[in-house]
Ligand code: HEM
Ligand code: HEM
């Protein structure tokens with residue numbers, strides 16, 4: 186992938202910029218995993234890096250890097266597909282490139298401050314310069330403002346290109362959805378000293394991102410990818426896309442109530458949250474069925490024409506996208522549904538069960554498809570018609586998926602133990618928490634999580650090596 190930008194098989198400037206975003210995304214993904222490993226070791230050896238690099242810091246960098254690499258990969262994917270969809274060169278590409286550099290310098294400074302300064306006094310200066318203290322989106326305010334400016338540039342690129350070119354269904358959903366996605370970020374930027382109110386708005390960003398706008402975004406990526414990777418018919422993928430949008434927003438927006446059970450919001454949120462969030466898995470099933478349906482259909486048509494072999498133009502990209510279709514349903518749909526009713530959530534709230542769901546959902550719904558898009562970008566960068574999975578591609582997808590699934594199962598067991606001992610048996614107090622943390626079931630589960638984290642990390646190394654080499658390899662095969 187590093188070489189890919191120089192190979193100039195890319196047919197337009199948008200794709201070049203997309204690849205630049207992908208490169209930073211993959212570096213941040215690596216940083217995320219290293220931080221996760223440190224935090225996982227700290228569960229087992231609490232003194233590890235104590236007062237040098239505390240759990241709170243490792244965890245913060247872990248999940249902020251997660252969100253930022255995903256946003257980078259999402260922006261990269263958008264630039265990658267923009268010209269294909271609209272038939273136009275990206276409008277204002279030069280300023281788009283400038284935006285990339287500004288953002289990347291800002292992100293680098295923020296990460297360095299997180300790692301070396303770590304915490305502040307909790308004053309206005311801290312909020313402006315070090316850390317805002319809002320889980321997942323902790324960037325200090327100066328960076329917040331910078332992010333808004335760069336996102337406006339990005340949005341201008343997308344919107345102006347869309348207005349100038351062909352307005353496909355995919356791009357129409359993309360343009361409308363990106364406006365909502367970017368706009369929601371503002372809800373997490375202002376300050377109030379009322380913690381209930383702060384949480385109320387903070388969830389507008391977090392929940393309405395991952396369970397509404399990001400899901401719709403994934404729908405547009407999948408639609409585009411299915412056209413490109415297996416030659417699916419645009420009419421069909423776009424029709425599915427509109428249905429997905431309807432169902433995702435129909436359930437996901439009010440589904441936000443499942444975060445309003447215990448933060449001091451009015452009690453009517455219990456019913457609203459329970460009902461609408463319980464419906465959220467439905468579109469995720471639909472998205473899963475759609476991918477398999479289109480794949481089976483195209484393969485069947487090819488077979489009917491007497492063609493042998495697969496219709497898939499990019500093996501690793503398609504493998505990751507199918508993993509996405511299932512992982513989204515499993516991690517977000519099933520693991521989400523488990524604890525979404527208040528009757529269950531009263532026991533599971535904030536246990537390792539939540540962490541299990543968080544890992545499986547973020548991985549299944551987003552990491553997978555974004556990695557798939559990167560593989561597609563590499564194929565374009567090397568200008569090859571077909572890109573088959575290599576041994577390294579297979580090791581990467583197998584070890585990463587197996588590792589994250591293993592972590593999810595281990596954390597589910599840890600959460601189960603917390604529910605039984607800490608919540609049901611001992612009544613959820615301070616002592617109950619520590620008793621549960623020290624019992625063998627919990628410690629064993631955390632040990633397995635750390636082991637599976639290492640498996641994930643080894644898979645990541647395979648992924649990076651594969652991304653650096655697969656394009657050239659595919660070129661040689663084709664030659
Ligand atoms: C891709 C989509 C999703 C992602 C990435 C995701 C991710 C997460 C994460 C990271 C948390 C923990 C938040 C925190 O730190 O407090 C969380 C909480 C939660 N999620 Fe999801 N989620 C998704 C979809 C869903 C769905 C579809 C449901 C329900 C059907 C659901 C139900 C819940 C519930 C009930 C909580 C609160 C857990 C608690 O009380 O501790 N999620 N989610
Ligand atoms: C090397 C692999 C990884 C390890 C060892 C690891 C470890 C950890 C640890 C120790 C935490 C803190 C949990 C807590 O506060 O109790 C955490 C949180 C989290 N990690 Fe990971 N992680 C890894 C990979 C990933 C991946 C691949 C994703 C998603 C794509 C992810 C998403 C998250 C999320 C969303 C949270 C917050 C969960 C919550 O608050 O409920 N992690 N991780």
Ligand SMILES: [Fe+2]
Pocket residue numbers: 392396440441443444
């Ligand atoms: Fe949610």
